[in-house]
Each structure stands twice: as C-alpha cells, then as structure tokens.
Amino acid sequence: MEASLYIHIPFCSGKKCDYCDFYSIAAGKDDPMLDRYVTCLLLEAQQLFKKTGFPIDIPTVYIGGGTPSVLGNERIQKLLDGLSGLIKDYSPVFPQEITIEANPETIDRAFLEALSRGGVTRLSVGVQTFYAPSRRAVSRNGDEMQLPGQLALASEYFPGALSVDLITGLPHQNEKILLDDIAGVIDFKPAHVSLYALTMASKKSFTAPSTEEADNLWLCGRDALEKSGYCQYEVSNFCLPEKESLHNIRYWRMNNWLALGPSASGTIIDDEKGCGTRYTIPPDTETWLASKGCDFDKKGGFPPLVENLDKLTLLKESLLMGFRCVQGPDKDLFLRRFHVSIDEIIKKTIKKWRGSLNIQHGKIALTKDGLLFLNRFLIDAFEELDADFSPC
Numbered sequence: 001m002e003a004s005l006y007i008h009i010p011f012c013s014g015k016k017c018d019y020c021d022f023y024s025i026a027a028g029k030d031d032p033m034l035d036r037y038v039t040c041l042l043l044e045a046q047q048l049f050k051k052t053g054f055p056i057d058i059p060t061v062y063i064g065g066g067t068p069s070v071l072g073n074e075r076i077q078k079l080l081d082g083l084s085g086l087i088k089d090y091s092p093v094f095p096q097e098i099t100i101e102a103n104p105e106t107i108d109r110a111f112l113e114a115l116s117r118g119g120v121t122r123l124s125v126g127v128q129t130f131y132a133p134s135r136r137a138v139s140r141n142g143d144e145m146q147l148p149g150q151l152a153l154a155s156e157y158f159p160g161a162l163s164v165d166l167i168t169g170l171p172h173q174n175e176k177i178l179l180d181d182i183a184g185v186i187d188f189k190p191a192h193v194s195l196y197a198l199t200m201a202s203k204k205s206f207t208a209p210s211t212e213e214a215d216n217l218w219l220c221g222r223d224a225l226e227k228s229g230y231c232q233y234e235v236s237n238f239c240l241p242e243k244e245s246l247h248n249i250r251y252w253r254m255n256n257w258l259a260l261g262p263s264a265s266g267t268i269i270d271d272e273k274g275c276g277t278r279y280t281i282p283p284d285t286e287t288w289l290a291s292k293g294c295d296f297d298k299k300g301g302f303p304p305l306v307e308n309l310d311k312l313t314l315l316k317e318s319l320l321m322g323f324r325c326v327q328g329p330d331k332d333l334f335l336r337r338f339h340v341s342i343d344e345i346i347k348k349t350i351k352k353w354r355g356s357l358n359i360q361h362g363k364i365a366l367t368k369d370g371l372l373f374l375n376r377f378l379i380d381a382f383e384e385l386d387a388d389f390s391p392c
C-alpha cells in the first residue's frame with residue numbers, strides 16, 4: 001500500500017496564537033512530557049506500521065503542529081532516527097520528501113543540523129508577518145527583530161527547500177505592510193510561500209480588516225508573489241518551478257495518508273469501491289501518553305475514532321480538494337475511483353460555471369479568477385450531487 005505519513009506535535013512554547021485552530025498545549029523546552037511524547041510516538045508508529053503491514057510505500061512525511069521545533073534538537077533527532085528505522089523495516093523505499101514545521105524563535109544551528117542528519121528535506125517556517133503591532137494583536141510568539149537572522153540561518157541549511165507562511169487580513173495590516181512582508185521573505189529566496197487569509201480567531205479579541213479589505217490584501221499579496229516569480233498552484237500556495245509541496249499535493253488528490261499523534265487524522269481509500277475509512281486520534285495528550293499511544297487494534301487503551309466515507313462523501317471531498325488546485329482534480333484518478341468522469345457527475349455546474357473554468361484534454365479546473373469563487377462553485381456542485389447522485 002502507498003500512503004503518506006502525517007505526525008502531529010501538539011506543543012507550543014508559549015501562549016497560543018489567537019488565529020490558530022489546531023490542537024496544541026503549552027510546554028517548555030525542559031518539560032519531561034516532551035521526552036515521553038517522543039517515546040510514545042515511536043511506539044504508536046510501530047503499532048500502526050505493524051497493523052498496516054509490509055510493504056508500505058511512504059512517499060512523503062510531514063511533521064506539523066503545534067510547533068514541532070519545541071521538541072529541540074535531541075528529541076527531534078531521536079524521533080527522526082526512530083522513524084527512519086521503522087520506515088526502513090516496513091517500506092521498500094525511503095520517503096522522497098520529509099517536511100517539518102518550525103517557528104523562527106525556536107530555530108538554532110544545532111536544531112537545523114539535527115534535521116539535516118535526520119533526513120529532513122524541507123523546512124516550513126511560520127513567519128506570518130514581520131510587523132510588530134500585527135504580531136502582538138494576535139498573540140504571535142517570537143521577537144520580530146530576530147526573524148531576518150533566523151530566516152538567514154534556515155535558508156543556509158535548506159537552500160531551495162525552504163517554505164515560509166504569511167498571513168493576510170491581520171489587524172493593523174495594509175498593502176504597504178503586506179508588500180514589505182513579502183519583500184522581506186523573498187530576500188531569503190524561499191522555494192515555497194503559503195499565503196493564508198485570516199479566517200478565524202480563537203479569542204476574537206481584535207478588530208481585523210473588513211471582508212473587502214481582507215480580500216484586496218490577499219489579491220495584492222498574490223500579485224506581488226507572481227511578479228516575483230512564484231506560481232500559484234493551489235488556493236493559498238505559491239512556489240518556484242517544480243518546488244510544490246509533494247505531501248500537500250497528495251492531500252489535494254485524496255491519496256492515502258497515515259497519521260500519528262493526538263488530533264491527527266488518517267484516511268485510507270478503496271479505489272475499487274470508491275469509498276474509504278478515516279480515523280482520528282482523540283485530541284487528549286494526557287490520556288494518549290498514559291496509554292502509550294493510540295490502540296489501533298481496539299483491544300482497550302486509547303482507540304481511534306473511525307468514520308466510514310461512503311461514495312457520495314468521498315466524491316464531495318475529492319471535488320473539494322481537487323478544485324483547490326490550479327490544475328484541478330486528477331481526472332484519471334477520479335475516473336478510476338468513481339467510474340464516472342467529472343464532467344458527467346456535475347455537468348449542470350460545469351455548464352453554469354463554464355466562463356470560470358479551464359477545460360482542456362479532459363481536465364477541468366477553475367481559472368485564476370474562478371478560484372476566488374471556489375466556495376460558490378462547490379456549493380453548486382454539491383447541490384447537484386445531492387439531487388442527482390445515485391450510489392449504483
């Protein structure tokens with residue numbers, strides 16, 4: 001079986017950023033819980049690989065959070081070494097891409113050297129903004145004055161393999177501030193930039209720009225990135241040629257992925273039947289640690305939550321994820337999985353939106369401007385599926 005691997009590290013070094021909706025808890029670098037966490041992750045990985053069975057082709061690995069770099073260089077080294085050994089036991093090939101997320105304030109030379117020794121091929125750094133008032137307004141950790149030095153260090157260790165996150169629509173942000181952020185990031189020649197529009201806030205303790213202002217800011221950022229040579233290949237993601245995130249592309253194509261750590265979800269697709277299974281490890285680190293990881297055999301302990309994805313659900317998810325991409329859904333995979341083409345399954349929607357679609361050689365994708373109306377397009381597509389879809 002071929003399946004990517006996602007690993008969740010649910011720790012942050014300080015106060016959680018107000019915009020973050022991912023599961024995480026606070027932990028200092030000397031917290032003994034972090035050592036226990038790495039040990040339990042490796043135990044959980046061993047159980048998951050054993051249950052999945054040999055061979056498992058793992059093309060990509062993504063270690064996210066939270067803030068994985070909170071673990072520090074020694075724990076990261078232990079985790080990467082342990083995973084490497086397990087992957088070699090269960091997989092005939094080693095992953096083509098291994099990505100890890102990091103916050104700039106937790107990056108140092110020892111940490112980056114540990115990543116290099118551990119086989120990490122790609123580093124994703126959450127900058128969000130250099131502008132101090134915006135950072136403080138959303139409780140963003142780290143000193144903005146240290147960002148250039150940290151990015152310079154990261155680009156030294158990961159030339160051509162550095163990804164940077166930025167956010168638009170932050171409090172106090174305007175076009176000049178956003179353009180300065182983009183220029184500041186591009187100085188370090190990242191291969192990949194994620195430009196996210198602020199869509200949520202856990203505390204909503206600040207006043208963000210209006211919807212129109214936020215939309216205009218994102219468009220301003222998109223245009224600036226494209227003028228700098230970055231191609232948009234997904235709604236929020238831009239890259240230099242051939243520097244796409246291979247792991248995220250597998251999500252958008254709805255390929256298989258396994259998952260480890262509290263709150264992480266894995267999905268396994270049955271391509272012959274056009275359905276699938278999703279499991280989620282409950283977001284409870286304390287119980288997860290006490291149980292020494294998730295019990296995938298469901299013999300007790302800490303079992304995952306399991307959801308069956310029927311054909312209609314998987315159809316919708318495949319369209320939702322696929323149309324996020326500039327290239328659109330993978331037409332061959334879609335046909336093989338559902339035994340019907342995209343233009344047949346949502347023909348009314350395609351007719352209605354033809355002016356906002358690129359249709360070539362059987363591929364169907366939203367145009368650059370059409371992507372701005374992705375949600376409206378999907379609403380129409382889902383309504384058509386609900387009205388006309390027959391599971392037989």
